Amino acid sequence: MVTPAAVVCGIGGHVPERVVTNDELSSMLDTSDEWIRTRTGIRTRHVVEPGGSTGDLAVRASEAALRSCGRRAVDAVVLATSTPDRPCPATAPEVASRLGLNAAVAFDVAAVCAGFVYALATTSSMITSGIVDSALVVGADTFSTILAPTDRTTRAIFGDGAGALVLRKGQREERGVLGEFDLGSDGTGVDLITVPAGGSRQRSTGSAPDETETYFTMQGKPVFVEAVKRMSGSVTAVAARQGWGVADVDQFAVHQANARILAAMAENLGVPVERFARNIERVGNTVAASIPLALRDAVDGGSLSAGDRVVLSGFGGGLAWGSVGLVWPDLTPAESEENRAEGIPR
Incomplete structure (x- = not known):
């Protein structure tokens, strides 16, 4: 079968x-x-x-x-x-x-x-x-x-x-076809990227949280180090499982967290930074939307084409990370009706 x-x-x-x-x-x-x-x-x-x-x-x-x-x-x-x-x-x-x-x-x-x-x-x-x-x-x-x-x-x-x-x-x-995956987590870094209040741990105390605890917080420097290390390792693992060398990958659709992270990953992997899909200048860090939006913009901009070898990779709170490899199909992206009507650039 x-x-x-x-x-x-x-x-x-x-x-x-x-x-x-x-x-x-x-x-x-x-x-x-x-x-x-x-x-x-x-x-x-x-x-x-x-x-x-x-x-x-x-x-x-x-x-x-x-x-x-x-x-x-x-x-x-x-x-x-x-x-x-x-x-x-x-x-x-x-x-x-x-x-x-x-x-x-x-x-x-x-x-x-x-x-x-x-x-x-x-x-x-x-x-x-x-x-x-x-x-x-x-x-x-x-x-x-x-x-x-x-x-x-x-x-x-x-x-x-x-x-x-x-x-x-x-x-x-x-x-x-979605090919090989690599997924991982490290819960010892749970406090590096977090909203402290609002969950069962805080609510079970019966005390109202301080207002600052209801907002998102992030420890930038350790997150930077972990993001570069974890995504670089995950990308390398997926490429190997796909039977590719890292240099064989045509496009890296990596979470758009920070332009410096993209540059550091390119240096770590020994590939040109131009192979990294990039739209962070226009949309910033859109969290879970980051990778699919970067893919859409790469296809629309002509840097990602049918037949290209692609690795997607993300890193975030948890800490959690993951990557997957695929050969890109022939797709034509569609804008939402609202974005098309408003003329919002991709």
């Missing part, structure tokens, strides 16, 4: 209409355009308007992904996010319902910036085991809603957005 494979067949993305520039942040915080650009590589980021949510962005990106491959329905919706619309229930079932997929399998995956790769691994297993024949894998986050208003570091880095891939059952010799 031939084991089926999970094949990428559609791609889409969406970012909110509102753009926040470095100059706008500088008018509210003790920072500057130069300070932000030289430390992060970011010039602008998109943020949701009041009342907007992760689910809203996920629906728009999913619609675009389905439209790119001419599909109206899939069997499952797997949403990677750390900013769900509500603490309970998961956001994916409502996203599926809004897409008209009321009977679909639907659930969230929480692995922060590694979430999209974890969601791909989970969904790939569902397809290869015969549980479903097709699925939407969505990465969406609205980190603007959990950042401290006066924290110039986190507010400079993060933006909101969503990206999605459509997967279908196929054969292993096809382009677009």
Whole structure:
């Protein structure tokens, strides 16, 4: 019996209409355009308007992904996010319902910036085991809603957005097959990337948290070191499992956390930084949406083409990391209807 494979067949993305520039942040915080650009590589980021949510962005990106491959329905919706619309229930079932997929399998995956790769691994297993024949894998986050208003570091880095891939059952010799995965975690670093309050540990104390504990915090220097080390090792492992050398990889779609991390990874791996998909200047760190948005923009910009060897890699809170390899299929990205109407550049 031939084991089926999970094949990428559609791609889409969406970012909110509102753009926040470095100059706008500088008018509210003790920072500057130069300070932000030289430390992060970011010039602008998109943020949701009041009342907007992760689910809203996920629906728009999913619609675009389905439209790119001419599909109206899939069997499952797997949403990677750390900013769900509500603490309970998961956001994916409502996203599926809004897409008209009321009977679909639907659930969230929480692995922060590694979430999209974890969601791909989970969904790939569902397809290869015969549980479903097709699925939407969505990465969406609205980190603007959990950042401290006066924290110039986190507010400079993060933006909101969503990206999605459509997967279908196929054969292993096809382009677009999700190949070898590498996943890992290190819970000793749990406090490096966190929102301290709001979970059962804090709530069980019966005490109201300090306001600062309700916002996202990150220890930049150790996170930088861990991100470069873990993603470089994971990328190398996946390339080897695919039967490739690192130098054989045409494009690295790595989590867009910081331009310096991309440069450090390129140096670590001994490959040109130009092989790294990059849209961080325009959208910032969009967390679980980062990898699919970078893929969409790489295809649209012509740096990623059918037949290219690609490795996706993410690193985030937990600590958690993961990578996967594939040969890129022939895809035409679709913008969300809102982004097309507003003329928002990719």
